Amino acid sequence: MQTNDNISNEEVFLSLKHLEKVYPNGEKAVYDFNLDIAKNEFIVIVGPSGCGKSTTLRMVAGLEDITSGDIYLGDEHLNYKPSKDRHMAIVFQSYALYPQMTVFNNIAFPLTINTYPAPVVNTVLLSCAQAKEIIEKCGLASIKDAIEKVDAQKPKFGERAENLATLFNVVLETAKLILKLYGSVSADDWKNIADKEGEILSDWQAKLSDAESAEQTKITESGKKLDGEFCELSEDGTRKTVQRKLTHYEIKTRVYETAEKLDLAPYLDKLPKELSGGQMQRVALGRAIVKNVPIFMMDEPLSNLDAKLRLTMRSEIVKLHNRINATTIYVTHDQTEAMTMASRIVVMSRGFIQQVGTPEEVYNNPANIFVARFIGSPTMNMFEMEFDRNEKMLVYGDFRLPVENGFEEKFDKFYESKCAEFSSINENFDSGAREKILKLLSVTGEGKSVKNNSAKKKNFVVCIIEFFKNLAAKKAEEDPWLKERAVAAEKFAALKAYKENGRKVFVGIRPERIKIEKAEEGKTYKGANIVQPELTELLGGEYNVYFKFCGKNMIGKIDAKDKLGQNDKIAVSFSADDLFVFDPITGDVIK
Amino acid sequence: MNFVKGKRKLTKSEKHSRREKIVSFIVLAIASVFFLLPLIYMFGNSFKTDLDLQLHPGSLFPSPGEWTLKHYEGFLWRDGKIDNMPIWMLNSLWSSLATVGITLLLDLITAYAVIFLKFKGKKVFMNILYAWMAVPGVITLAPQLTLFNMFSSVIGVDGFAGNYIYIYLWLILPGCTGIYNMLLMRNFFLSIPNDIIDSAKSDGAGHFTIFRKIACPLAKSTMMLIVLFTFTGAWNNLVWPQLLMSGKDSYFQTVTVALTGFTGGNGYGAKGAAMATGVFALIPIFIIFFITQNKMIDGLASTGVKG
């Protein structure tokens, strides 16, 4: 079940409504995907392979067509917009770096081929103002020194002004202006700077003022309006923006910034084939963040890295996310990544969302048996017991487990509502009902048909034969929903039986929550069950204890200080709060 | 199936892919017409009567009812140049097959030895082969011919059979030294994982057994490629056979050489015969092409990828 409750409507930034994906061959990959994402969230979509998570991501990015549903970024409707207009960046599993470009060019690529909105600045006035400021603040001597410093590095074409601009922290045009002014003074005069200073300065001031007034008259003639920073204003007083390509200097500075953030500065000249996996990963990240877009998407970016690198990159990615205040959607099949990185997790299986929630919610309150088993490592222990109404306990042979208060009422109410639900499903078996059945199957894991992967070599003759076969099949109007109908009927019957006198349940408990004590001879352990472990694994700080309980294999943990020996028995007890009780028919948690 | 395509606007990418398919279909269809046209022309005109050829030179196919096999019959019955057609076909056929067979054998055993046997001089051998690839074939043309003539007088070749065998020896054997084929085979053997060979050796197999039971069966697809390349190369070869057979009896000629008699303005007036011989000469190659079409193309494509 989805919990979108924890986001208020005002916060919603990216909204995915009822997204569905049906492939041309009829296969449905994503069913009714709903998610509202707030700013700066780190959403992780996690699930086994083939569950539709990558498909969903690609639909949001624009790499797959959306069969139905809508995507809204604020008020913008994104469905029919091409990928580059969606304000998103994506990092692929295979990094997808352009092999013929250096790291610098790879990162710079999105900046070079796109136009970006920028305010329309009157560069003449701006540069004059900044030049005046520099002259005033720094004085002639230090300007001369600065220019000489730049020249000492033997700058290449165009770099002279760029380096000066960096030094003075001004825009490029100002640097060019200063260089022009510098050049207008002869070398001799520079030598006698003490005497000529006043002269030079007043000369410069005059030139600047002339330029400024000339420009001002032009502006007043054309009727444009400028604000305090010399940006043109439109009619309603807001700044005019124009889509323009970034200048060489702007691109360079942006790439440098990004490279610094990712420690890629030493690799700017390398080709992708000379980089290690982790470095390529960072270049791919760099290419994404240099675009300064609000939304980042990552499609299993860590799967190609070795285990150790994965750990470091995991934290790097989260730190990066926080540093640049991004909103991230991250797809993975590794539940550890999901638990450690996400602000909210979306668990998917076979195209259905199983649960949406924070890592704590998903860990402590799984909605169904699929989520319970998928999240958590080692996997949650699962075993069968019977609910005995008389004893008000869970029973299996001699084992007894307590249930929480009010469980019986919950149990009855659960089956009441389920029966009602399934009765209406069976009466009115439409496509919505069918999808509910498919969702149920995705939870329980049943009914996965073996894909017929034999790619038959289709030549002309086979095509014709198949064509006629299909024609014939259409005539016999076979019910394509036969299987689902059968499942619905079956489940309904089982639920009815349970409502009357159902007893069997699935019980789950996480290995960390099993209370295990070494059972010493002679002592009695109240409320606990004494078992003989089959195997103990020493992990260093703790033991993994394997034992049988209620006929099933279980894993538990015990602190290594307890020194479990080969033939020692253990006392196993559970607290009712830690137990999850699941319905064996639908797989939902009974609560 | 039962999914309902919602009534929604086609997304840009769906429109794109549909447009792509239409445009590519049209372009490729036009290209295919261009590539098929001369063949259809030759095929159709080979069935035209002489009169038809004169009156309707612009039609691809004979006028209705005027189809004739006269030109094809001409191979077998008539006197003169055309009579030799079956002989030429046989010449080409057996010499190409022989080239293929010998090339295959040589390539297999030589590549096997280079990869799997340890011996001194391996590097030198491979380097010479690589260096030879850079040498243009034209340099050896004249000396080869001279040697051909020299040996023929030294050995004292005479008589029809003797000349025939001698000429074809000089035709087939140089054709078996193709370096590209050798490298193809060598690269394939290089790609066989060492584990397979090692486990065979530990089972007690000697080199001959490994060669027979492991290397050759695995190399089937590469062998097929070499067969196709070598056969078409040998069949279509013009320069060297032309040199060998110049000035000799026309019985010796291969099809490709013989058919140059119809080109370059030489075949004036024998249009029908030219068409028919051309069609006939294409039959063997086309048969091979149609049978192995896709494999050939896929194999050629992969050679480009590996560089």
Added chain:
Amino acid sequence: MEKDFIGIDEDILAERKRAKRREQGVALVILSPFVIIFVLFCVVPFIMGFAYSFMRYDPYNSDYTAFIGFKNYSNLFNTDINVSKQFWESFGPMLVFDLVAVPLLMIIPFILAYFINMRPPCYKFFRACIYLPCVVSISILGIMFGEMFAGDETGLINSWFGTNIDWLGGKPFENDILRWIIILIATIWWQTGANFVIFSGALRDIPKSLYEACEMDGGGRWQSVIRVTIPNMRPAINITLFNTLIGFLSLYGQPYVLNTLENQDIFVSPMMFIQSYLSNGLAYAKQTGYLCASAIIFGLIIMVISFVERRVMEERHPTAKHVAAYKRYCDFRTQRLEPAKGESK
């Protein structure tokens, strides 16, 4: 006592040596067929070719044979001699043709491969159609195109357009432009398939994620072609360019079969020159030395051109300019001028 010494067993060493020698012998035996044929039919002629080029040689008349040093070569470079003039003139048309044909035979197959990659319906049929002409032999090409472009009304094209153009006639560099156009069309028809197939294989192997990355970065169709498609086809382009270039330098078949009777003796490519004189056997036997020299010069030119091509197409590593520029940028940034305290104008 030595036999009991730990570590080295003489017997095993000796056995190993024998096995090695046996393997060496086996290898020699296996390699010998190829080596013999190769040496006899390739290496020996190669050496002889060099030898003959320095000699006056007649295979039918051993008295004629004499060593004459570089005379053949100097004759070759002496364009007063008619034959030498023919030789050097034959380069002209061939080089012009190559200049036009090689780019066309890279671009057209690439375009076709690009379209095939879109996988329209029946693409396998189209693929076969495009490759089919490659298996046709050159003389059949001559028959087909010769008849299609025959100079009188019996030609297909002439009758379609009602013209009477002598397509294949004309003298080089004077009025045979039509002939070369026909040769060009025939060559494109004939050889597109070979490069097409290699390109389509390379195109298929470009990972889809690169195109998607380009799309996400904002690149349109044109950007994706020049940034993703072509750079990733580099090995295929290298191979096809090399093969096509070298193949066309030895141009022979097409001008030979697409010719008119009057022009039989005009050589429009060096290969035609050599082949024609060689195949006239006895008549020019005395000139064997000269012909060998001309073949060697021609071969050298081919080798030089192929060497140049290889060098030009080599992958060059980009210069390390960005790291240095970045360092400078950092320096300047750290040295950013603070507004000087109390500095006067």
